[in-house]
Structures are given as structure tokens and as C-alpha cells.
Amino acid sequence: MWSAILLGATMMGQPKMTGNPVFPGWYADPELHFFEGKYYIYPTFSDEYERQTFFDAFVSDDLTNWKKIPRILDFADIPWSTNRAAWAPTVIEKDGQYFMYFSAGDGAGLGVAVADKPEGPFRDAIGKPLIKEYINGAQPIDAMAFTDDDGQSYLYYGGWRHANVVRLSDDMLSTEGEFKEITPEGYVEGPFMLKQDGKYYFMWSEGSWGDSTYGVAYAISDSPTGPFVRRAKILESDFSVGKGAGHHSVLRVPGTDEYLICYHRRPLEEEHRNHRVTCIDRLVFEPNGDIRPVKITHEGVEARP
Numbered sequence: 001m002w003s004a005i006l007l008g009a010t011m012m013g014q015p016k017m018t019g020n021p022v023f024p025g026w027y028a029d030p031e032l033h034f035f036e037g038k039y040y041i042y043p044t045f046s047d048e049y050e051r052q053t054f055f056d057a058f059v060s061d062d063l064t065n066w067k068k069i070p071r072i073l074d075f076a077d078i079p080w081s082t083n084r085a086a087w088a089p090t091v092i093e094k095d096g097q098y099f100m101y102f103s104a105g106d107g108a109g110l111g112v113a114v115a116d117k118p119e120g121p122f123r124d125a126i127g128k129p130l131i132k133e134y135i136n137g138a139q140p141i142d143a144m145a146f147t148d149d150d151g152q153s154y155l156y157y158g159g160w161r162h163a164n165v166v167r168l169s170d171d172m173l174s175t176e177g178e179f180k181e182i183t184p185e186g187y188v189e190g191p192f193m194l195k196q197d198g199k200y201y202f203m204w205s206e207g208s209w210g211d212s213t214y215g216v217a218y219a220i221s222d223s224p225t226g227p228f229v230r231r232a233k234i235l236e237s238d239f240s241v242g243k244g245a246g247h248h249s250v251l252r253v254p255g256t257d258e259y260l261i262c263y264h265r266r267p268l269e270e271e272h273r274n275h276r277v278t279c280i281d282r283l284v285f286e287p288n289g290d291i292r293p294v295k296i297t298h299e300g301v302e303a304r305p
């Protein structure tokens with residue numbers, strides 16, 4: 001139905017929109033990037049844990065036509081993984097290489113893989129977990145890699161209601177120094193860091209990912225390591241559009257002051273916890289620096305060159 005509406009809108013001279021979800025299939029925890037002139041989404045394949053043994057990625061020139069890149073990383077090539085529960089990848093570029101941090105299954109920890117191109121294939125970079133232990137009570141899942149303006153990279157991560165931040169080494173293949181607990185009030189999982197106008201916006205998912213209580217909240221700090229004090233909720237269910245909206249990422253559209261939020265939600269008619277789809281909507285900063293609550297839509301956002 002939505003594709004017919006979008007086609008009609010385009011014929012009437014209205015802008016071409018992405019529509020939501022932006023591509024078919026059950027995919028969650030999406031991380032949206034712009035690498036080498038194209039948009040990429042790195043999601044979790046949202047199925048039973050036993051079938052989550054790989055990561056697919058999606059690539060697009062304009063945010064509307066997405067092509068699946070199958071199995072950019074496969075647990076068949078990672079003997080130390082649990083060969084299940086491949087969750088929530090984060091990808092970051094450094095010196096022309098692409099580093100992916102990923103959950104290798106409960107008990108296995110967080111791994112790091114590397115590729116020469118954003119579309120992969122990624123290969124296990126160190127042959128063992130980067131973070132295996134539960135430090136400060138944080139389950140080693142849901143990593144997010146961030147590089148500050150001074151070139152220092154950080155890894156934010158953590159499930160089980162605890163968030164840690166740790167510095168990454170120059171080669172991105174080990175951690176350095178203290179694992180600092182930065183858990184804000186309400187934090188559950190899915191951390192994300194965005195720097196805007198010199199301020200550090202720390203965001204996370206709260207509620208339960210398996211139901212409609214899921215959502216995203218944020219804090220602002222003058223430092224990448226906090227302290228982070230919960231400010232407000234910015235993403236949640238809208239029972240006229242979708243439910244359980246959460247585990248997001250944010251991308252500033254290159255060459256603009258516009259921001260996109262990429263997240264998963266459950267279609268209204270779905271009850272299965274894994275039936276999550278990937279969507280994109282606008283994220284708007286108020287003039288005072290606050291983030292406006294996100295309006296989730298069926299239409300999505302305008303196509304971009």
C-alpha cells in the first residue's frame with residue numbers, strides 16, 4: 001500500500017520519500033552511516049537467537065533504494081563466538097579501514113572485525129573477544145564506536161542496565177585505561193554518542209525491547225565520558241504508527257544541518273518480539289540544544305542525493 005502512495009506522491013511533484021520500513025525483512029538495532037558517497041545500514045538480523053549467526057548490511061545511493069549485502073561477517077568464521085545471538089554491530093572508519101564491533105553471543109563477549117571497504121567482507125581482527133568480562137555489571141553487548149575531534153576513539157557499550165565507556169587504542173584493536181561506568185537513570189542498553197555544537201549527546205534505549213515499553217532517552221555533557229544526567233525521552237511507541245521504537249543511531253546528512261534517526265520498531269499488527277523493522281525519521285534540535293521528541297512516520301524522510 002505504501003509503495004502505491006509514494007508512487008502517487010512522486011507523480012504529483014511531491015518529494016520522493018523513503019517510506020518506513022526502509023527495506024523489507026526483520027532487522028533491528030540499525031546503525032546508519034555515510035561512507036565513500038553512499039549510505040550504509042548495519043543492523044541485527046532479528047530472528048530467533050539460533051538463527052542470528054551472521055550480519056547483513058544494506059547500501060543505498062539515496063536512502064530509498066537499499067541493496068542487501070549478505071553476510072558481511074559470518075560467525076562460521078569466528079570459532080570463539082557462541083554461533084548465536086549476533087547483535088548490534090557498530091562500524092567506524094579510521095585511516096581508510098573499517099572496524100566493526102559486534103556482540104558475539106552471550107558469554108562470548110564483544111569482538112572486533114576489520115575490512116578495507118564499508119561493504120566488507122569483515123574478518124575477525126584479533127581472534128578473541130575484545131571485551132569478554134562483565135565489567136561494572138555491563139553485559140558486553142551493544143557497542144557504539146565514536147571518534148572525538150581530537151582523534152581519540154571511544155567504545156560505549158553495555159546491556160543489563162549498565163553502560164561503560166572505554167578508550168580505544170590507536171590501531172582500534174584494543175582498549176586502553178579505565179572502563180568508566182556512565183549509566184544514566186533509566187538506561188537499559190543500546191548506547192549512542194553524538195557530538196553537536198561542542199556538546200556530547202549520549203542516548204540509550206530504555207524499557208524492554210520485546211514489548212511496547214521500549215524507547216530512547218538522552219543526556220548532554222561537556223565531556224565524552226560524562227557525567228550523563230537523563231534529560232528526556234525522544235523516541236517511543238506511537239500506537240497509530242508503530243510500537244517498541246528504539247535502539248537507534250543518528251546521522252547528520254552530509255553537507256547539511258539535518259539529522260536522521262534510524263531505529264527499529266514493531267509494526268502495529270505484530271506481537272512477536274523479533275518482528276522488528278528498520279525505519280528512518282527526522283531528528284530535530286531545538287534552538288536551545290534540546291532534542292525534540294521524534295515523530296515516527298510511515299512516510300520516512302526525503303530521498304537524498
Ligand code: FUB
Pocket residue numbers: 028029044087088141142189190205209247
Ligand atoms: O537485537 C538484539 C538485542 O535487542 C539488542 O542487542 C538489544 O539492544 C535489543 O535491541
